[in-house]
Amino acid sequence: MPLVTTTEMFKKAYDGGYAIGAFNINNMETIQGIVEAGMETRSPLILQVSKGARQYANVTYLKKLMEAATIESDLPIAFHLDHGDSFELCKDCVDNGFTSVMIDASHMPFEENVKLTRQVVEYAHDHGVVVEAELGKLAGIEEHVVSDSHQYTDPDEVQEFVSRTGVDSLAIAIGTSHGAYKFKGKPELRFDILAEVEKRLPNFPIVLHGASSVPQKFVDLIDQYGGNVKGAQGVPEELLRKAASMAVCKINIDSDIRLAITACIRQHFAEHPEHFDPRQYLAPARTAIKEMVKHKIINVLGSNDKA
Numbered sequence: 524m525p526l527v528t529t530t531e532m533f534k535k536a537y538d539g540g541y542a543i544g545a546f547n548i549n550n551m552e553t554i555q556g557i558v559e560a561g562m563e564t565r566s567p568l569i570l571q572v573s574k575g576a577r578q579y580a581n582v583t584y585l586k587k588l589m590e591a592a593t594i595e596s597d598l599p600i601a602f603h604l605d606h607g608d609s610f611e612l613c614k615d616c617v618d619n620g621f622t623s624v625m626i627d628a629s630h631m632p633f634e635e636n637v638k639l640t641r642q643v644v645e646y647a648h649d650h651g652v653v654v655e656a657e658l659g660k661l662a663g664i665e666e667h668v669v670s671d672s673h674q675y676t677d678p679d680e681v682q683e684f685v686s687r688t689g690v691d692s693l694a695i696a697i698g699t700s701h702g703a704y705k706f707k708g709k710p711e712l713r714f715d716i717l718a719e720v721e722k723r724l725p726n727f728p729i730v731l732h733g734a735s736s737v738p739q740k741f742v743d744l745i746d747q748y749g750g751n752v753k754g755a756q757g758v759p760e761e762l763l764r765k766a767a768s769m770a771v772c773k774i775n776i777d778s779d780i781r782l783a784i785t786a787c788i789r790q791h792f793a794e795h796p797e798h799f800d801p802r803q804y805l806a807p808a809r810t811a812i813k814e815m816v817k818h819k820i821i822n823v824l825g826s827n828d829k830a
């Protein structure tokens with residue numbers, strides 16, 4: 524099946540009270556692990572590429588790996604730019620076969636965010652590509668912008684933003700953050716803001732960034748085998764499940780993939796210090812990604828059997 528946009532996926536997810544996982548990809552093993560998980564659970568997928576991933580892997584390689592995913596699977600798969608920071612980057616992705624782009628002008632004043640988002644929407648829609656934008660700011664690191672505190676999305680702004688930009692989905696800030704260190708104390712999300720946004724934008728897909736749950740088993744394995752991710756804490760799975768049952772149709776996961784790979788490879792080298800063939804440790808890492816993504820699809824997103 525050729526790559527698809529997120530339009531149909533989000534409509535079904537909204538109506539069905541579940542969400543689609545948007546998984547960040549940088550290399551072949553990660554794509555393979557995620558796609559295998561999607562096939563085994565019959566789940567639609569969003570595979571997303573950050574600006575850093577494009578620089579790391581080269582867009583031509585990523586495009587061809589995405590093409591391979593569509594040949595090897597019969598799943599609906601969207602190819603998405605994560606945190607696009609300029610019109611030129613979004614345009615380049617549209618021109619390179621992405622089916623969805625995010626323009627993240629959330630750090631700009633409202634009027635500038637509207638202007639840049641509108642410019643990307645006009646170009647993308649002319650080429651059959653859908654657009655995600657963001658209102659509010661997440662704490663943590665967001666494409667080189669570091670912020671200590673959340674700037675929660677103001678529900679009073681969302682209707683005007685969506686009608687003036689024509690954007691297809693909206694990322695909002697309700698207390699999640701990027702990376703593996705999300706909460707200092709008790710994890711809390713502002714479901715009151717999500718409910719208010721949902722009221723102002725009926726039937727409109729909402730996106731949750733910074734939604735890794737940081738499974739304790741990866742934190743423990745990394746610690747056990749010489750790493751140090753002490754204090755890492757993610758979004759509890761039940762909070763993500765609740766968000767998915769509301770207007771959240773896209774849940775972004777990157778850190779959990781990084782943790783799964785790192786935990787697996789650290790353990791592998793501790794148990795097999797004589798190994799030096801990358802296939803010996805990348806194959807189990809790929810399986811670890813697959814198992815983690817399957818768990819998300821079935822227990823958190825609820826997107827199994829929806830392909």
Ligand code: G3H
Nearest residue numbers: 547573575576666701777
């Ligand atoms: O939100 C950002 C994603 O986790 C991508 O991170 O820019 O390090 O590839 P990256």
Ligand code: 13P
Nearest residue numbers: 702732733734735777778
């Ligand atoms: P995590 O760091 O929680 O995985 O968030 C990823 C993300 O939001 C990518 O855009």
Ligand code: ZN
Nearest residue numbers: 701732733775
């Ligand atoms: Zn993000």
